[in-house]
Amino acid sequence: MSIRNLSYLFNPASVAVIGASGRPGSVGATVLRNVLEGGFKGEIYPVNPKYDELQGVKCYRHLHDLPHAPDLAVICTPPVTVPGIIRALGKRGTHAAVVITAGMGVPDGEGVRLTQHMLDAARPQLLRILGPNCVGMLVPGIGLNASFAHTGALPGRIAFISQSGALVTAVLDWARSRGIGFSKFISMGESADVDFGDVLDYLASDPDTRSILMYVEDVRHARKFMSAARAAARSKPVMVVKAGRAPEAAKAAASHTGALAGSDLIYDAALRRAGMLRVLSTDDLFDAVETLARARPLHGERLAILTNGGGPGVMATDALIAAGGKLAELSPATLQKMDGHLPSTWSRGNPVDIIGDAPVERYRMAMQALLDSNDNDAILFIHAPTAIVPSAEIARALVPLIRDASRNVLACWLGADGVREARQLFGEAGIPTFDTPEEAVQGFMQIVQYRRNQMLLMQVPPALAEQPAPQRAAARKLIDAALAEGRTMLTEPESKQLLDAYHIPVVQTRVAADPEQAVACAEAIGFPVAVKILSPDITHKSDVGGVALDLEDGNAVRASAEAMRRRLQGAFPDARLSGFTVQAMARRPLAHELIVGVSTDPVFGPVILFGQGGTAVEVMSDSAIQLPPLNRVLARDLVSRTRVARLLQGYRNRPPADIDAICDTLMRISALVVDLDQVVELDINPLLADERGVIALDARVRIGPSRSDRLAIRPYPEELEEAIQWRGQDVLLRPIRPEDGEEHVRFFEALDPDDVRFRMFTRMRELSPSQLARMTQIDYDREMAFVAVRRRADGTSETLGVVRAIADPDNQQAEFAVIVRSDMKGHGLGSLLMNKIIDYCRSRGTGEIIGEALAHNRGLIRLVLGLGFEVRAGEHGDDTVTLRLPLTLPMHPAPD
DSSP states (O other): OOOTTHHHHHSOSEEEEETOOOSTTOHHHHHHHHHHHTTOOSEEEEEOTTOSEETTEEOBSSGGGSSSOOSEEEEOSOGGGHHHHHHHHHHHTOOEEEEOOSSSSOSSHHHHHHHHHHHHHHGGGTOEEEOSSOOEEEEGGGTEEEEOOSSOOEEEEEEEEESOHHHHHHHHHHHHHTTOEEEEEEEOTTOSSSOHHHHHHHHHTOTTOSEEEEEESOOSOHHHHHHHHHHHHHHSOEEEEESOOSOOOOOOOSSHHHHHOOHHHHHHHHHHHTTOEEESSHHHHHHHHHHHHHOOOOOOOEEEEEESOHHHHHHHHHHHHHTTOEEOOOOHHHHHHHHTTSOTTSOSSSSEEOOTTOOHHHHHHHHHHHHHOSSOSEEEEEEOOOSSSOHHHHHHHHHHHHHTOSSEEEEEEOSSGGGHHHHHHHHHTTOOEESSHHHHHHHHHHHHHHHHHHHHHHOOOOOOOOOOOOOHHHHHHHHHHHHHTTOSBOOHHHHHHHHHHTTOOBOOEEEESSHHHHHHHHHHHOSSEEEEEEOTTOSOGGGGTOEEEEEOSHHHHHHHHHHHHHHHHHHOTTOOOOEEEEEEOOOOTTOEEEEEEEEEETTTEEEEEEEEOSTTHHHHOOEEEEOSOOOHHHHHHHHHTSTHHHHHTOBTTBOOOOHHHHHHHHHHHHHHHHHOTTEEEEEEEEEEEETTEEEEOOEEEEEOSOOTTOOSSOOOOGGGOEEEEETTEEEEEEEOOGGGHHHHHHHHHTSOHHHHHHHHSSOOSSOOHHHHHHHHSOOTTTEEEEEEEEEOTTSOEEEEEEEEEEEOTTSSEEEEEEEEOGGGTTSSHHHHHHHHHHHHHHHTTOOEEEEEEETTOHHHHHHHHHTTOEEEEETTEEEEEEEEEETTSOOOOOOO
16 A cells, blocks of 8 residues: 555646647547646646647647656556656656556456556656546646546535546536535546555545545455555545445355355445445435534434424334334423423324424424433434425524534425525535435434444454464364365365364264264264265255254164165266265254355455354345454444344243354354465354354355465454563563453553653543544554553453554554553563564564654653664654654664
């Protein structure tokens, strides 16, 4: 990932249009006209050997004729010319180019070759390229329209990024007609160089951008995209329209999971994990950004509905419940307050129907009562025009109340001419306003879903309990042996051995070569048993009558096995029969049949699926997907997003299932897929779950060659753990984990106020939930924090010190911070932590480590001087100093 030189792309001082033309309707003529008429204040250089002047501006015949190297070049020439132009621009000193030229991304030999030559030409000078085959880009704040779009863009605070050129022009039209402005408007084209990850990284810290909208067709570099998306979504709203929602035909797969985990569901999971909000249409996209831009912090999800008509209130309620929302329940105190001012025929519940003849004061009183109440977290106001009171009068009475409110109020003015002025008054007051109750509810649910996604980013999972370590060596040996035999599927017994290696409960299973051995296995296990065929050529055994359950004696086992063999030979004479599996019957009549699985997406790599299992799993289609790695918070969220989750809470004579055991299984599957890069697909179906826990009845695993870096999110880097001796004690230096949240709070509370001020540059009494999440839930691909921990007498771990470094997207600089528990200072722990982070940054190729400290933080200054840092006066006068360690220099030893 890189944002190098993107400032020249999005904020250039000069622009050259290469291939500018005088031919009406040509791309070169359109781009030049847009650049000239957009209001750009910098120098503009048309370049074309055929002209001396174009559109009243001097035209240059060749690049070497330009008086200065342009910051940005917009290229509109034929594909074959582009690599040479890029090479010449780079040598001249240009830092960025927009390649509008089409035809270079065509997947034929010539198109691929020209694109690679273009990238090779740009690389020596780090010239950044947007495109090729793009519409261009607009930066309205500086009057730059470097595109061939038919219209310009208004200035605003929204950044729009699109892979579709056609959508670019359509959205420009749409937004301009509605007065919606943009900070950046970017057509990505083929993304040969600058891609989604780069642009998101730039926009995340762009002060002119308040929110980001994206139209996505595909993602090519999943880990880069996820890192950039998660960073951007933590700082500002990011909303996405993902094309390609139509269900695809079920692909041929070796597992139910492979068939269920469609690519669109995987994109859903990825966007959710990144903290983004996915919407389904362009209209929804802009509704969402307008709503979220105006929304106040949402502290809950209970919606109160205030209306002057029962029908619209019912429509809104139906839409809310269908979308998974929560209708607020009015308290007796609120009802009593309403009773004192409303007619006896009012609804006495939520929705609050104040009746169609309501005067202005009734509206004002009802709204104030709901705003004063603690019963709701947001209010939806719905008004149908009447002849009693002009709608504009109602709007004027309500605007002051809503504008000063601490909670969100959304509005729906039903009708057209009769409510136009009222709608305008609400719009000018910044109140999200919609045309229909359903649209208003959808707007509210967008706020709710965005809040849920953000809360998922911020939730701190509980501390990890002691768990037996997985038997990784045995699992790898099992897979390697199968691959050595040329197999891509593990047998059912092998699959269960693999699960057992990761401590996932499995039913006792044995393998028999023939019916007689099956009888012997059954007698050893104990009746009743189940018998299944064992064939490398049969994926779903029940489809061929290859499963027999509840066999009570040896005769039943023998007869069932022989019958299976006959059925297989008759239906699939070429199928190989390796034998039979015999397993104990799990007597859990009230257990739920679940499915847990793994599928591998070509873009995002392994994904984990959970849902309702059984033989009709694909028909029921009740499942949810999450990207690994999982912690307990993410595992619970995955379970909660299925319909079966409600059944697991218990009903009628079924007690609640052990959700913790289900989550343990999901986390162990996550660990398995992180550890074993040869696992391609995995199914546990069914996984029985009841109040006693879980047990896997059937499992199948597909394997393949190793694939490095296949995970879209880098997992916990266990290889960086280091056990050391410090003051005669065993101390572990390891990367921080999300589960360290509770201990991190205790560590912070043990710090002296002055130590907190030295670290935070301000006095703080406690960490906010968002600060705690940012400190413990880090992206290991971009930043690192090492904690020094030691074991307490009760077996729990305590944190003694923390060091962290956050690298810029180009890995040129990493900003560090270090703090040691106040009662542990002065014993060399800070040096140990600093050496750990320095070694780590050097191993990643980081250019330098930098930091800032208060000038009177003498302990830290003394520490870093001993490690070879340069210490200079800071930018903020005498109060601060800057610290810098170039990592190309040899590291100095730490003082004793």
